[in-house]
Amino acid sequence: MPTEPVSPVAGSRTTPPPPAARRVGPFPDRAHQVRYRLILAALIAAAILLTVLLLSWDNPFEAFSDRWWRITTMRVTSIIVIAVVTFCQGLATVTFQTVTNNRIITPSIMGFESLYILIQTAIVFFFGSGGLIDMPPFARFVVQVAMMVLFAVLLYSWLLSGRFGNLHVMLLVGIIIGVGMGALSTFLQQMLDPNEFDVLRAKLFGNIGNATTDFLWFVIPVCALVGGAIWIMARRLNTIALGSDISTNLGVNHRRQVMVMLTLVSVLMAMSTSLVGPMTFLGFLMASLAYSVTDTYDHRRIFPVAWLLGYVVLGGAYFLLRHVLPLVDAVTIIVELVGGLLFLFVILRKGRL
Secondary structure, three states, rough: OOOOOEEOOOOOOOOOOOOOOOOOOOOOOOHHHHHHHHHHHHHHHHHHHHHHHHOOOOOOOOOHHHHEEEEHHHHHHHHHHHHHHHHHHHHHHHHHHHHHOOOOOHHHOOHHHHHHHHHHHHHHHHHHHHHHHHHHHHHHHHHHHHHHHHHHHHHHHHHHHOEEEEEEHHHHHHHHHHHHHHHHHHHHHHOOHHHHHHHHHHHHHHOOOOHHHHHHHHHHHHHHHHHHHHHHOOHHHHHHHOOOOHHOOOOHHHHHHHHHHHHHHHHHHHHHHHHOOOOHHHHHHHHHHHHHOOOOHHHHHHHHHHHHHHHHHHHHHHHHHHHHHOOHHHHHHHHHHHHHHHHHHHHHOOOOO
């Protein structure tokens, strides 16, 4: 029989050392937790500094005078638009990549932007350029959002509830439908009058300065409610990320939760696209950077970092190209270019989708 260890002192017995303490949480060790907090604090500081610069830079009047406040107040709208767009894109992309178990694809691949372009093109084609002007703006905005959300919900319910329904088939069908709507939009645009086409192109180009700011009173509460719902269900996202079999064994109705999450994603994407226009790679840029700097599975840690990163990137590009370089209309082009290059880099590094 094994004997207990005996100390050099006669008659005394030693006790085995206590087992090493196990750590359970969103970070593997305390060093990662401290690193996350430092990154979050740095992003908050950068966002505050950028907001101050956007509000006060190149204001010719005396600081805090009536005229100074008047110009500063006019710039608040652009900052709110940037915050809303990055909030929608960040939460929607991270959630979408989690439920699809793929960090390459984005919600834009499901045809949201193609449907937006088709709606705008169809209005100009059938009603002329005056159709975009004569139609009540709020009614047009609500119809666009409703059609995009309805399209997404019907697609999800059809493909995920069928006998052969699964996420991969849904993504493939979404890509095909998006390409088809894009081809139809191009066909209709080629038959437009050049003047009407110029009016249409202004609506199809993502631009912070041309955002539909009159409806922020409607967009902000809706985005806040949807984002709050995703935040409350973030723990379920952590479980869904483990896969269908494991999440089902843990008591989560995987298919129903995926449907709910995809519906919330569709609302956020519809709001963002209807507000500023198509922005294909912004969400991918935000999500990829957030994954790399947070190094955690917990979505409640990933979401704020993704939002702040998007705000700093998009707001920084807007500041540089508006106040430093006279290229304010190229903000989304630069951001999309950087996001597209990052997309190619990730694909080439992984070697697969």
